[in-house]
Amino acid sequence: MRQAYSPHDVDVMRGALDIWCALHNVGKDGAEANRAARRILDLMGQKKCSCDELLARMGDFTPDPHHRHS
Numbered sequence: 001m002r003q004a005y006s007p008h009d010v011d012v013m014r015g016a017l018d019i020w021c022a023l024h025n026v027g028k029d030g031a032e033a034n035r036a037a038r039r040i041l042d043l044m045g046q047k048k049c050s051c052d053e054l055l056a057r058m059g060d061f062t063p064d065p066h067h068r069h070s
Contacts, residue, residue: 009048013040016054024063032063 005013017037018028026032036058043049043057 005044009044012051012054013044015051016040016058019051019055020058026063036061036063
């Protein structure tokens with residue numbers, strides 16, 4: 001069964017994705033952003049948390065160097 005997310009949860013996840021993309025110089029519409037979004041969904045499905053907590057939990061999640069924008 002799929003996890004139900006509140007509008008606040010969606011805002012938290014979107015904010016975490018936006019920050020992660022900016023920190024890693026990744027375009028928001030690319031494959032690496034999609035990978036990060038899936039990771040964020042997985043993390044939030046395990047335990048609902050704040051944007052800062054999501055980013056901390058994604059500390060070891062980095063983009064493939066071939067997909068970074070210069």
